[in-house]
Amino acid sequence: MTDLETFRAETRAWLEANCPAECRGPAENDEDRVWGGRNAVFKTPAHKRWMEVMGERGWTAPEWPREYGGGGLSREEAKVLASEMRRIDAQSPLSSFGIWMLGPALLQFGTEEQKKRFLPEIVRGEIRWCQGYSEPGAGSDLAGLQTRAEDRGDHWIVNGQKVWTSYADKADWIFCLVRTDPDAPKHLGISFVLFDMATPGVTTRPITLISGKSPFCETFFDNVRVEKENLVGTLNRGWDVAKALLAHERTMIGAMGDMGRPMGQVAVDSLGLDDSGRLDEPMLRTKIAELEIDVAAFRLSMERVGDQVKARQVSPAIASMLKYYGSELNKRRHELAMAAGGSDALEWESERSKGGTPAREWLRTKANSIEGGTSEVQLNIIAKHLLQLPGV
């Protein structure tokens, strides 16, 4: 057996022994996911155990170095882990902005102390992070942000407002973009800082979405004290950190294009088969088959991009391609899920629909092509950085 085959066999055995039955099968909706943090909520005790055993092995962040609590796996080993988890339909042990976004940025830009302090608690799901980028006047034009940090010697005082801050009311810490030099050109006066959401002066106000849920907030900073040791990267060069983090965020959002049960099965459960064994809705069948082709091809594309990045064959801007395609794909998938569900999928409150889960999830996906930078912004980035078209 090759090393990789041995690793696969061991991983399979370990997962069989350690992944609780409750944590297999698709997570039913957003709330069933495990987000960790000081005030973590778990659907069942098994979900807590699953997060903890995976966190101990570093397998919530399989490719991060062991010295920071990660799994220390090679890319090939991480692929094996992912495929073995898929094999038994294991749910993700931990959903985390720390793992998807902040961690990779810290690994690239953080000091040794910052990595030692923040990464292990992210891996173990102890601290939940939120992202303070967008402001009322700075959405697509993120670098136009106005939240300011005044230098007070060993610390800054931060004042301003963020908006659309996902889970700000549930998060323990925030990674935040602040303006540290108001006189510099807009990209060159921004810094990337970290602070505790329990710091005096931080308040949040949830905003209700079209799905009827409130996973994001307006976030206000009123004379908030931020320690200088919590600056990531260079002062006034936070845009570099912000962009690197966005690439990770975009890859993560893109990955939503490849989630959930195969749509053909969803439709068969709802609509049944005709006498020749085909979905009893020929027009929908065609659309679903085309979606499934795109989903399969997109999954392979994510894998290929990962391999290209590893082999240094592509620009980091390639994340915009995954973000754009994956988010549009996920929207299409939920449009078809609604069509397959028919009038059943319209129920908003019933027990049967688990409180309107299909409709609410469908509405939630509309944000996929907005959050993390809109589809139009991704297309601009591709045109400029990957195609080098003039005048962008």
Place this chain on the structure above:
Amino acid sequence: MPLILTEEQTMLKEAADGFLAEHAPITHLRQLRDSRDAEGVSRELWRAFGEMGFAGVIIPEEHGGSGLGAVEAGVVAEALGRTLTPSPFFGSSVLAARILIDAASAEQQAAWLPKIAAGEAILSLAVDEGPKHQPSRIATTAERSGNGFKLNGAKGFVLDGHIADALIVAAKTETGTTLFLVDPKTAGIEIERTVMVDAHNAARITLKDVQVDADAVIGAVDGGEGALNAALDLGRACAAACLTGAGDEAFRVTVEYLRTRKQFGRAIGEFQALQHRAAHLFTELEIAKAATLAALQRLDAGADKADLAVSVAKAKAGRVAELAVQEAVQMHGGVGMTDEYDVGLFMKRVRVLNELLGDAGFHADRLARAGGY
């Protein structure tokens, strides 16, 4: 296995791209077309393909080939897509070679594989019968007769069938499909050359009481389906590679045009309406490339469900290449409609490759069935 080419495969790609750019660029296709070449392909180029090791890319070394796999065949097919080069590669080096390697007797292999590898012989696979690819509904029959069989039926879209040195004919026998290696000069065979929209060639072949010996059978009587399907899937994956090559090249030319063509006092590539479409197309092409390489790798690995990976690749590459050539013509404006500009040639080639071995609808249906819907 990483979803990128290995170093050796990259070298092969550079060799194939370099060779075709030098010896058979698009002007080669134009020359064959405009001179109404009697055969529609260059024998000389085919022999050079042999010398370069491309013609025998999947043929084992003991038969004079390079002994490589599907990925390498795909690399050559993609290069052919970029230059739109007419070549017996598909019919001979991919479809026929796969069948001969997998199922033929030692005598049959010795007779043909070295000649294909050398770029000397041209073989054609005759499967399709109606306007659409439906290999599960072959109507051509082979009835036992004398010490052999009598073939009756009509085939179409037989690549290079008008100049084939040997035909591989798929026919129905008592309980299954049988493959026959047939001399095209046998009595009862009529061959009509069909020049296609892309100036590549195929043939319609009618078989009327064509008597062949028992030793014309490739593999087992009634047992040809396995070898046929394996060849069709390799052909489909290579067609996907050819489609991505053609789509990618049409896109490259178009992006270049967007940078240079000026209207309203600036490069048309500055208009966001075109930038976004170009960016979308880039994304689709990258995704098609991933699906194509994955299918080829899976064929080489003999992976479970490799056939489904092939269908994903053929359908995706087909749709994407179709979008690429349509955008190419549209974004070129008036000149895109002229025969002088190459983009129209890409549009034509992609249409043919889309029909070849099952269009996107065929493969979507295959996937839906496999998915239980």
